Amino acid sequence: MSSAPSQQKILVAVVGVGLVGSEFINQLLSIPPQSSPFKLVSLTSSSRTLFTGKANPIEPNAPWKSLLASSKEAADLKTLTAHLAQLVGEKERVALVDNTSSEDIAGMYPVWLKAGINVITPNKKAFSGEAELFAKILSASQASGAKFLNEATVGAGLPVIAPLKELVATGDKIIKIEGVFSGTMSYIFNNFSTGTPDGPTFSSVVAVAREKGYTEPHPADDLNGFDVARKLTILSRLISSAPSASPSKLPSLQSFISVQTASLIPAALEGIPTGDEFIKRLPEFDEEFDKLRKEASKENKVLRFVGVVDVAGGQVRAGLEKYPIDHPFATSLGGSDNIVMFHTERYSPRPLIVQGAGAGAAVTAMGVLGDLLKLV
Ligand SMILES: NC(=O)c1ccc[n+]([C@@H]2O[C@H](COP(=O)([O-])OP(=O)(O)OC[C@H]3O[C@@H](n4cnc5c(N)ncnc54)[C@H](OP(=O)(O)O)[C@@H]3O)[C@@H](O)[C@H]2O)c1
Ligand SMILES: *[C@@H]1O[C@H](CO)[C@@H](O)[C@H](O)[C@H]1NC(C)=O
Numbered sequence: 010m011s012s013a014p015s016q017q018k019i020l021v022a023v024v025g026v027g028l029v030g031s032e033f034i035n036q037l038l039s040i041p042p043q044s045s046p047f048k049l050v051s052l053t054s055s056s057r058t059l060f061t062g063k064a065n066p067i068e069p070n071a072p073w074k075s076l077l078a079s080s081k082e083a084a085d086l087k088t089l090t091a092h093l094a095q096l097v098g099e100k101e102r103v104a105l106v107d108n109t110s111s112e113d114i115a116g117m118y119p120v121w122l123k124a125g126i127n128v129i130t131p132n133k134k135a136f137s138g139e140a141e142l143f144a145k146i147l148s149a150s151q152a153s154g155a156k157f158l159n160e161a162t163v164g165a166g167l168p169v170i171a172p173l174k175e176l177v178a179t180g181d182k183i184i185k186i187e188g189v190f191s192g193t194m195s196y197i198f199n200n201f202s203t204g205t206p207d208g209p210t211f212s213s214v215v216a217v218a219r220e221k222g223y224t225e226p227h228p229a230d231d232l233n234g235f236d237v238a239r240k241l242t243i244l245s246r247l248i249s250s251a252p253s254a255s256p257s258k259l260p261s262l263q264s265f266i267s268v269q270t271a272s273l274i275p276a277a278l279e280g281i282p283t284g285d286e287f288i289k290r291l292p293e294f295d296e297e298f299d300k301l302r303k304e305a306s307k308e309n310k311v312l313r314f315v316g317v318v319d320v321a322g323g324q325v326r327a328g329l330e331k332y333p334i335d336h337p338f339a340t341s342l343g344g345s346d347n348i349v350m351f352h353t354e355r356y357s358p359r360p361l362i363v364q365g366a367g368a369g370a371a372v373t374a375m376g377v378l379g380d381l382l383k384l385v
């Protein structure tokens with residue numbers, strides 16, 4: 010048996026133990042304890058919290074779900090914050106993993122960072138919401154030195170944020186980032202538009218995607234483009250706020266709502282309350298989508314729902330665009346893949362391209378654990 014390394018371990022608290030959270034915990038606990046730089050010391054669901062104390066962290070084979078479910082401690086952000094801040098006070102390094110999609114939790118990041126707690130998350134809310142919250146996050150992190158890491162907010166486990174940070178930090182100039190950032194939109198248009206003038210109807214493709222669980226229960230929550238707008242906001246702010254950033258033409262985004270987003274929801278279906286009714290009425294608009302497909306095909310192009318951070322042009326936009334049938338967005342995507350192209354001064358004229366599965370618990374949890382390893 011090798012003895013435990015003397016290096017101080019990073020104490021980890023997880024908030025949100027759903028699909029990705031559970032997968033993340035399993036991946037974290039699969040690192041052998043002797044060589045793991047981490048100790049898992051706290052779990053929080055929407056109702057309960059578990060604190061183990063750093064002397065007896067959660068072990069690899071511990072029944073953590075039932076331990077959390079039977080904890081007497083109600084979930085309370087104040088208590089959690091005080092508890093973790095105290096650990097930082099004892100000179101431990103502490104990382105909080107937010108695996109929720111909660112605005113309330115996102116609103117806590119400045120408090121946690123100020124207290125020296127590192128924040129790691131796939132939750133897009135804090136970085137794509139109000140500019141004031143993002144500014145507070147930046148200043149809290151600068152003041153305390155605690156880090157916030159959010160690789161899994163864009164492209165799930167795909168390396169997007171990390172390479173972008175490196176490009177900027179090493180002095181490359183970003184000209185434009187463009188990509189297919191939504192797994193759902195990717196699936197829909199990979200199937201709907203292949204370059205031929207005909208194909209399945211738009212409504213049937215959306216209905217199949219929904220049946221397979223690739224869309225939100227209400228497909229309008231995907232077709233509105235907001236998920237893409239949030240991801241673009243994160244990338245755009247990263248470029249603008251980088252320590253080495255020179256003034257750019259990028260708009261300062263008050264929130265993801267400021268992104269020019271061309272929703273795919275037909276105006277007449279705006280505000281329909283249920284997903285079922287939405288799906289029932291979507292065929293009324295098949296002709297419009299078919300017309301777009303035919304127009305694209307005539308130009309030897311396909312339709313893709315893309316996001317663009319055009320640094321040189323000073324524009325951030327999301328919407329349906331046409332790409333030649335030999336373009337990577339047309340040829341290399343399958344399933345619900347994401348693809349991101351970085352056009353930079355160095356990567357010009359041939360861009361840097363990242364592509365692969367852009368959703369799923371295993372890859373998303375990997376993105377989160379990869380961020381945690383950056384603290385070591
Ligand atoms: N799945 C993916 O492929 C993927 C990819 C990239 C990013 N993400 C991001 O991952 C995050 C989670 O995804 P999701 O859509 O599955 O979220 P979700 O269904 O809302 O799951 C959130 C989980 O967090 C817990 N939770 C919610 N509010 C909480 C609170 N105030 N305090 C403590 N726990 C709370 C819930 O706990 P209870 O179970 O106790 O209610 C639930 O288990 C989101 O931010 C999402 O955007 C997911
Ligand atoms: C977080 O946990 C929830 C469980 O509700 C899961 O659905 C979600 O995908 C997880 N996301 C991340 C990023 O861990």
Ligand SMILES: *[C@@H]1O[C@H](CO)[C@@H](O)[C@H](O)[C@H]1NC(C)=O
Pocket residue numbers: 199200203217
């Ligand atoms: C589109 O989806 C249908 C139904 O799943 C499938 O049969 C078809 O092969 C797909 N087409 C393409 C081009 O992916």
